[in-house]
Amino acid sequence: MNLTNTKKFDHLPDEKQQIIIDASVAEFADNGFKNASVNKIVNNAGIAKGSLFNYFKSKSLLFEYVYTLALKEVKAYLARVRDESNQDEFFTRLSKIIHAGINFIDKHPLLAKIYFRLLNSDDSPRGKKIIKELHTEAVDYLKQFIMEGIERKELSDKLNISTTAFMLEAILNRILQTYYLDLFDPESDIDKENKEWINSIVGVLKNGLSGKP
Amino acid sequence: MNLTNTKKFDHLPDEKQQIIIDASVAEFADNGFKNASVNKIVNNAGIAKGSLFNYFKSKSLLFEYVYTLALKEVKAYLARVRDESNQDEFFTRLSKIIHAGINFIDKHPLLAKIYFRLLNSDDSPRGKKIIKELHTEAVDYLKQFIMEGIERKELSDKLNISTTAFMLEAILNRILQTYYLDLFDPESDIDKENKEWINSIVGVLKNGLSGKP
Amino acid sequence: MNLTNTKKFDHLPDEKQQIIIDASVAEFADNGFKNASVNKIVNNAGIAKGSLFNYFKSKSLLFEYVYTLALKEVKAYLARVRDESNQDEFFTRLSKIIHAGINFIDKHPLLAKIYFRLLNSDDSPRGKKIIKELHTEAVDYLKQFIMEGIERKELSDKLNISTTAFMLEAILNRILQTYYLDLFDPESDIDKENKEWINSIVGVLKNGLSGKP
Amino acid sequence: MNLTNTKKFDHLPDEKQQIIIDASVAEFADNGFKNASVNKIVNNAGIAKGSLFNYFKSKSLLFEYVYTLALKEVKAYLARVRDESNQDEFFTRLSKIIHAGINFIDKHPLLAKIYFRLLNSDDSPRGKKIIKELHTEAVDYLKQFIMEGIERKELSDKLNISTTAFMLEAILNRILQTYYLDLFDPESDIDKENKEWINSIVGVLKNGLSGKP
């Protein structure tokens, strides 16, 4: 099951593991998979080139390890938000999720970079596969969410759950991508503190989805 | 005005131009900008390496030429659909636009590839710039569209036009991306003829946007 | 005798000849022989690449034509100075010659560049040959000069003419090279107007050569 | 401090180092910096292309390493001569220095080539800078020399030290250059054993500089 046999890497001291991961994340974030340079990774990590190939048999497997880690963090983050907000009303929760996403981008810009590169290009091993998996997972996450909203009568029971989740995923994803692009655009004059536009979107969704006038 | 000075290329016989464009499109579609190989392009086109650099001073300029061509085709296509459907009711038009997009992907899969790569990665000269421009253009296209719908009383006049356009763009784009990913996924078992899910989305949008019960 | 058969070039309108020469001089001055680009020359001259190869069969022959022209100008200049100053006393004449050289560098920096590159490297067809010819010519020029000085009793009649000319040539050449290097050194803080150091050298020579206390 | 980080190269077996240096020296000597071909160097040295770039990050840094080595040898040689001859009278020493230079050219013709190319062209990284530095160093070397001569009353105390050093440097340099050019001129019919002309120059200098009749 575990394609990336990392037995050797896992036995390394945590500290050393972290140094290698950090160097890899930085390089992959800046350059994507193919343009990332193993040379630079080992230089920045301060390890021998041969060692990296001892831990991970190839650049591809290193990349899989790193992005798996990145996704795990994203998912854990979102799960936490979902759980912590489970007392809130649906659209409050939705807003919290979006802001959690933005928060994540602010705190882990490199992981965000990897995520968006991964999501949007297929310049990586198993590229398109991963993209579809991510979509599916995100949609499933939102489906469950929507179902809870319907149960609590906060959402119209006439909603087609799958379709709604699909649309919601598209919108949420675009919101985060827009924020991400502005964040990394040196010429952007957008006020990063002003997140009114996000509230506005949530408002429109509320009108459309709650089934109430 | 014309950043990519292509005087020399333009004077080539149409037939030869097309061979070179085809080879370039195929290579960029398969590999994105940075991972595309000029070597492979010239080999596939059957021309000398030096020749390509006579026509286009650099790989970047060749890429700009190619993607400009691709975008021009996409835009012309969408403009035609908008104009031809301007007697139709809003959601009929919306549906036509989506199917036009799908049609385009079917007919020009390589251009679609370039489009989605462009839209979604920043692995190209002026990468993020282009992405934002494309979003803006698409949103503007839809804004105009929505305004017409409101004027004809086919859409609720309470809609926030910008926000709605933003969301619509996100959804339409994801629909096409989903279709595109399935098309290129050899393992996909999805029935490409079955576009019911698209109609279902349009239906939900109709409920949400028309302001009618 | 005329290695560079330039019949064709000579029949061109003077104006066009000059444009081509100017472009060539600029390119050779900036880049030496081998690194000069024929492409750039024809672009700057605004002529077809094939045309240049019609006029001059090769890059080498073009270079020979150009540097011959440049040397002709240098020599004509020096001959004029010698003739115009033939009433002056030896060391006055010497000083005039040096300042004439400096003047030439100021007025024709590109030709000076070619001259010094030629003089000092062998990155050109018949490289070392040319250098030796130039030395010989310069030494001969100075020999004649010295002989006139001895005849007029302005120089000691005990001087070994050849040896003195050799040394004088070395010194004069170094003076001009020093000036030239400063002229093109952007970081040089030397006061280009202050030519006192040159007079000082002439003074020392006067002491050494005139045979008078 | 050490601009050309050559840690990797320094750790190579001396024998291999020498092979690479020899190939580099030969290529740079024959072609100068820009026209030297890294391809040819690695072929002649019998190593992989990538290896050279492991040792030296760029052609420029390889060149810097090589010419630094060459200059170090020249300087060490001259310093030795100066020290070994410090009991001799000034003009004897001067003569020894000149013959030492000639000796060096005979023994290390390739290094001499690099030296004269370096001295006389600016086709190298930091080209003109280096030339001026070399002049300055040579002049300083001679200044010290002249001062010692004055102290010992072997030279006139009326000499302007800087000016004299400048002139002496010009003359010595031209002597060596002349010898060097003859050495490499296959058509030269000069008798390389006959160095009478050099003694003649020293004689003239003695008359001019010693202040004695």
Place this chain on the structure above:
DNA sequence: CATGAATGAGAATTCATTCAT
């Protein structure tokens, strides 16, 4: 006689991976 498209060898540099120590 002028044109400029075509050529293809050659340039410097980077890269992931291997393997002897």
Place this chain on the structure above:
DNA sequence: CATGAATGAATTCTCATTCAT
């Protein structure tokens, strides 16, 4: 188990010269 030297194919781009039109 760690090391880092060695590899050589691949990268983009430049060049002087030719020759059909």
